[in-house]
Amino acid sequence: MTDVVDVALRLLIVFVVFLTFPLIVGQTEHKVMAHMQGRLGPMYAGGFHGWAQLVADGVKFAQKEDVVPAGADRRIFQLAPAVALLPYLLVLVAIPIGPDEGAVGQVLDAGIFFVLAVMGVGVLGSLMAGWASANKFSLLGGLRTAAQLLAYELPMLLTAASVAMAAGTVSLPGILDAFQWWWLPWQIVGAVVFFVAGLAELQRPPFDMPVADSEIIFGAYTEYTGLRFALFLLAEYAGIIVLCGLTTVLFLGGWHGPWGADGLGWVWTLLKTAVLAFLVIWLRVTYPRLREDQLQKLSWTLLVPLSLAQIALTGIVKVVIQ
Amino acid sequence: MTHPADITHPAAVTLAAAQHGFLSPTGVEIAFLLVGLATFGAALVTVTTRQLVHAALWLVVALGGLAVEYLLLTAEFIAWVQVLIYVGSVVVLLLFGLMLTRAPIGRSPDADSGNRWAALTVAVAAAAALVWVVVDAFRTTWVDLDGPAAGSTAVTGASLFQNWVLPFEALSVLLLAALVGAIVLSRKAKAESSLPPVNSRAATGGSPSVPDSRNHPIGGTARSHAAKPVAGTHPADQEGAR
Numbered sequence: 001m002t003d004v005v006d007v008a009l010r011l012l013i014v015f016v017v018f019l020t021f022p023l024i025v026g027q028t029e030h031k032v033m034a035h036m037q038g039r040l041g042p043m044y045a046g047g048f049h050g051w052a053q054l055v056a057d058g059v060k061f062a063q064k065e066d067v068v069p070a071g072a073d074r075r076i077f078q079l080a081p082a083v084a085l086l087p088y089l090l091v092l093v094a095i096p097i098g099p100d101e102g103a104v105g106q107v108l109d110a111g112i113f114f115v116l117a118v119m120g121v122g123v124l125g126s127l128m129a130g131w132a133s134a135n136k137f138s139l140l141g142g143l144r145t146a147a148q149l150l151a152y153e154l155p156m157l158l159t160a161a162s163v164a165m166a167a168g169t170v171s172l173p174g175i176l177d178a179f180q181w182w183w184l185p186w187q188i189v190g191a192v193v194f195f196v197a198g199l200a201e202l203q204r205p206p207f208d209m210p211v212a213d214s215e216i217i218f219g220a221y222t223e224y225t226g227l228r229f230a231l232f233l234l235a236e237y238a239g240i241i242v243l244c245g246l247t248t249v250l251f252l253g254g255w256h257g258p259w260g261a262d263g264l265g266w267v268w269t270l271l272k273t274a275v276l277a278f279l280v281i282w283l284r285v286t287y288p289r290l291r292e293d294q295l296q297k298l299s300w301t302l303l304v305p306l307s308l309a310q311i312a313l314t315g316i317v318k319v320v321i322q
Numbered sequence: 323m324t325h326p327a328d329i330t331h332p333a334a335v336t337l338a339a340a341q342h343g344f345l346s347p348t349g350v351e352i353a354f355l356l357v358g359l360a361t362f363g364a365a366l367v368t369v370t371t372r373q374l375v376h377a378a379l380w381l382v383v384a385l386g387g388l389a390v391e392y393l394l395l396t397a398e399f400i401a402w403v404q405v406l407i408y409v410g411s412v413v414v415l416l417l418f419g420l421m422l423t424r425a426p427i428g429r430s431p432d433a434d435s436g437n438r439w440a441a442l443t444v445a446v447a448a449a450a451a452l453v454w455v456v457v458d459a460f461r462t463t464w465v466d467l468d469g470p471a472a473g474s475t476a477v478t479g480a481s482l483f484q485n486w487v488l489p490f491e492a493l494s495v496l497l498l499a500a501l502v503g504a505i506v507l508s509r510k511a512k513a514e515s516s517l518p519p520v521n522s523r524a525a526t527g528g529s530p531s532v533p534d535s536r537n538h539p540i541g542g543t544a545r546s547h548a549a550k551p552v553a554g555t556h557p558a559d560q561e562g563a564r
Contacts, residue, residue: 071427072427073375073427073428076375076376076379108398109398109399109474109475110398110399110402110474110475113399113402113403113406114402116406116410117402117403117405117406117409117410118405120405120406120409120410120411120414121405121409121410123410123414124382124409124413124414124417127414127417127418127421128379130421131375131417131421131425131427132427134427139421139425142417142421143418143421143422146414146415146417146418146421147418149410149414150411150414150415150418153410153411157406169475170399170475171475
């Protein structure tokens, strides 16, 4: 009986995190972007600095009519947001935030493969949306999404493999247990490649060619309104949480920190994740969008060779220190 | 699964057919069967549906069902790799190809092959051969689901690099050959299209990487360049698409 309660409690916590953290990131994005652009951002909803802006947005989305275009493939069109969103919920289950047994939703033996595999499935949602909308802009967005995923999945996998080699395990808590501070300089190239490739997989600026609003309106999501559109947005922000959490766990040592190791490990995880999320927002405000050919070039001619070099370095150091 | 005589057996995969009751299935076995049926159904729809993209999406269901079967057999690593490679990459590539060429919404009347019966024969023969070989090879072998996971990453890695290292290396050489072949093919196509006189291209102002004069084998280079002088697809695009 206690097992059932324990599992239910863990799932509930993961679910609450899944529902609240993306909103926090979204609100932070509103405010950070605004201040970087010399304005205030939302100020009225909720009273204090517009804290309830996203809640109000959610209410607005829920009230809108749910439109399915006449020429669309109804069922797939309606299913797509769920396929885009659910994988990120599943990934959150596997990310450890603290050193204890209780600080992870579910310990998985092949954690790295689980998170990368399931994250890849999320892109299917965008593809389905792009195809089923019966709209050429959506189809173009879907095509770009697919091309981007194919290009950036490889460097992501390779750099994750580098960490797995260093730790000698593919379980996420196992990697954190094996972490040493000097892994940070050792794996720094891999960390950058992983983070950049992850940004591209999330289609965040500067890699937002699939939703480039000045060219193809909003890519695969052009035809969506109301709650389903909100689900796609939620998927994007949940993706930011997942990517930052994963980068933290794989490359930045997760709950390891200079002090406060006992009981405060989760604070380090959250802090590192938050800093990375800020970086994601910062990049959005700073960089112009990459053109499609630049996108592909960056991945195939820079990130893939860099990640291969990182794997070679990891292997050499691993053999030397043994 | 109950193994009254084999509880203390150290090996994860045990010979326990005698103790194993065929008519008293456990929950895992029932789940295995149901998921198997669902997977089979999805696979059937994949090959029979008239809607091309639906076929690809049903393929996702079938491949995902296979991953669940691996999970039920405690082969966690294989299951996630299955999702990563097949669902995450192969199907995405398939969808990409479909969307790039033709992906109409609704039924494609020409999606049916005239080789239906030949295909069915081959499929049934292949399935029968596989089932026969697997059943014959593993007749009395049962996966012990209660003991340590028989398919954990450590176990899989150890057996792969200790017992099966030669097939593994042969496979990697094969894949490397395929990779090199793909690069050679794509480079050759580019070299052909850049062979024609540079002057004509400079005159028409086309991009130096005008692709695929192969599509115009008769008209010659002049016509093909005149026909599409600004088909300035960047080579990186094409490489990415592959």
